[in-house]
Amino acid sequence: MKITNARLIVCSPGRNFVTIKIETDEGIYGLGDATLNGREGAVASYLQDHLIPCLIGRNPFDIEDIWQYFYKGAYWRRGPVTMSAIGAIDMALWDIKGKALQTPVYNLLGGKSRQRMLCYTHANGRTLDDTLEKVAEKMEMGFEAIRVQSGVPGLEKIYGVAEKGKAYEPAIRDGLPYEETWDTAKYLRFVPKLLEKVRDTFGEDLHLLHDSHHRLTPVEAARLGKELEAYDLFWLEDTIAAELQQGFRLIRQHTTTPLAVGEVFNTIFDCQQLITEQLIDYIRMTVSHGGGITPMQKIASLAELYQVKTGCHGASDMSPICLAACLHLNLSINNFGIQEYMGYPDLTEEVFPHGYYFERGFLYLTDQPGLGVDIDEDLAAKHPYQQAYLPVNRLTDGTLYNW
Numbered sequence: 411m412k413i414t415n416a417r418l419i420v421c422s423p424g425r426n427f428v429t430i431k432i433e434t435d436e437g438i439y440g441l442g443d444a445t446l447n448g449r450e451g452a453v454a455s456y457l458q459d460h461l462i463p464c465l466i467g468r469n470p471f472d473i474e475d476i477w478q479y480f481y482k483g484a485y486w487r488r489g490p491v492t493m494s495a496i497g498a499i500d501m502a503l504w505d506i507k508g509k510a511l512q513t514p515v516y517n518l519l520g521g522k523s524r525q526r527m528l529c530y531t532h533a534n535g536r537t538l539d540d541t542l543e544k545v546a547e548k549m550e551m552g553f554e555a556i557r558v559q560s561g562v563p564g565l566e567k568i569y570g571v572a573e574k575g576k577a578y579e580p581a582i583r584d585g586l587p588y589e590e591t592w593d594t595a596k597y598l599r600f601v602p603k604l605l606e607k608v609r610d611t612f613g614e615d616l617h618l619l620h621d622s623h624h625r626l627t628p629v630e631a632a633r634l635g636k637e638l639e640a641y642d643l644f645w646l647e648d649t650i651a652a653e654l655q656q657g658f659r660l661i662r663q664h665t666t667t668p669l670a671v672g673e674v675f676n677t678i679f680d681c682q683q684l685i686t687e688q689l690i691d692y693i694r695m696t697v698s699h700g701g702g703i704t705p706m707q708k709i710a711s712l713a714e715l716y717q718v719k720t721g722c723h724g725a726s727d728m729s730p731i732c733l734a735a736c737l738h739l740n741l742s743i744n745n746f747g748i749q750e751y752m753g754y755p756d757l758t759e760e761v762f763p764h765g766y767y768f769e770r771g772f773l774y775l776t777d778q779p780g781l782g783v784d785i786d787e788d789l790a791a792k793h794p795y796q797q798a799y800l801p802v803n804r805l806t807d808g809t810l811y812n813w
């Protein structure tokens with residue numbers, strides 16, 4: 411089999427997505443998700459200008475060699491743009507191989523290690539009471555694990571909280587990045603109250619998660635982790651800026667609250683120390699930004715050695731193709747932890763018809779060959795790309811801060 415063509419489909423059915431479609435001389439094609447929220451054009455150009463020309467004529471079955479060719483062959487390694495581009499190609503190649511062998515990708519990765527996958531969704535509100543209402547709604551839908559975010563008294567706009575009546579979407583499609591304001595003291599005072607209330611209201615069986623979105627220092631994170639111990643979190647996510655791997659040592663010395671990190675990582679080197687020193691409990695890297703299924707399998711294997719589980723980033727700013735790729739990986743590995751799952755707006759679901767499905771708190775894969783996701787190109791063409799930016803964050807005195 412030979413790759414005859416590869417092209418990009420850039421569309422915005424509710425939000426921007428970049429998809430690669432790799433075609434072969436046997437009529438089989440594979441799809442990969444290359445979306446990097448707020449920086450979509452950079453990955454599209456990396457693929458179009460630099461990687462696609464080298465793909466034509468290659469045997470799509472040589473996945474490891476093609477991956478190494480793009481990773482080592484660039485000389486300039488790593489980084490979110492490079493790795494998202496390689497990740498999209500890798501996903502598409504696994505999709506092709508599955509379709510050619512008429513089997514789901516999880517069978518190529520080792521087969522089913524479980525029947526279904528626990529997932530968590532988001533509940534958020536502008537006030538504590540709004541948030542409680544949302545948690546109740548999600549439990550009604552069958553979710554057994556819920557990430558709880560809330561507006562903080564005294565802060566006008568904050569990460570993770572949706573506009574009234576809308577699904578949460580941080581990337582704004584008109585104008586320049588909008589600015590949020592941050593105050594760590596207010597946040598640290600409020601979050602324990604929030605989680606105490608949620609735990610008291612909904613009982614001990616619900617798995618609770620919370621995301622600090624990289625805004626704390628190690629000692630602040632240690633304090634928060636300690637204060638949240640009583641509310642038995644499934645995990646506390648992204649407490650500190652992810653670059654500071656050794657910062658987790660300090661947090662770890664002070665708290666037994668499980669820690670998760672990794673959505674902005676893109677290679678094994680970003681999490682090597684965190685895993686081998688057992689500084690985290692869950693690695694949150696995802697297939698698209700982590701360079702594909704090929705390296706993610708290796709990361710999961712490293713993590714398995716150190717009893718770290720996976721919890722792939724699955725926000726709705728990665729397309730259903732990436733989510734499906736995560737599900738195939740999740741199903742096949744022993745150290746799967748949980749999968750983030752926000753669901754998608756109807757229009758996105760129509761553009762990307764898929765075989766995976768959600769039922770009462772769990773995600774399931776069918777036995778469709780490949781990844782089991784397609785793209786409706788005609789519908790996609792009706793929703794062209796619109797530039798969008800993620801917000802920036804400033805302290806109350808105007809200092810630029812982590813978003």
Ligand code: GCO
Binds near residue numbers: 623727
């Ligand atoms: C999460 C993430 C997202 C990111 C988003 C950025 O835990 O799902 O923190 O909400 O902010 O993916 O594009």
Ligand code: MG
Binds near residue numbers: 621623648673
């Ligand atoms: Mg997060």
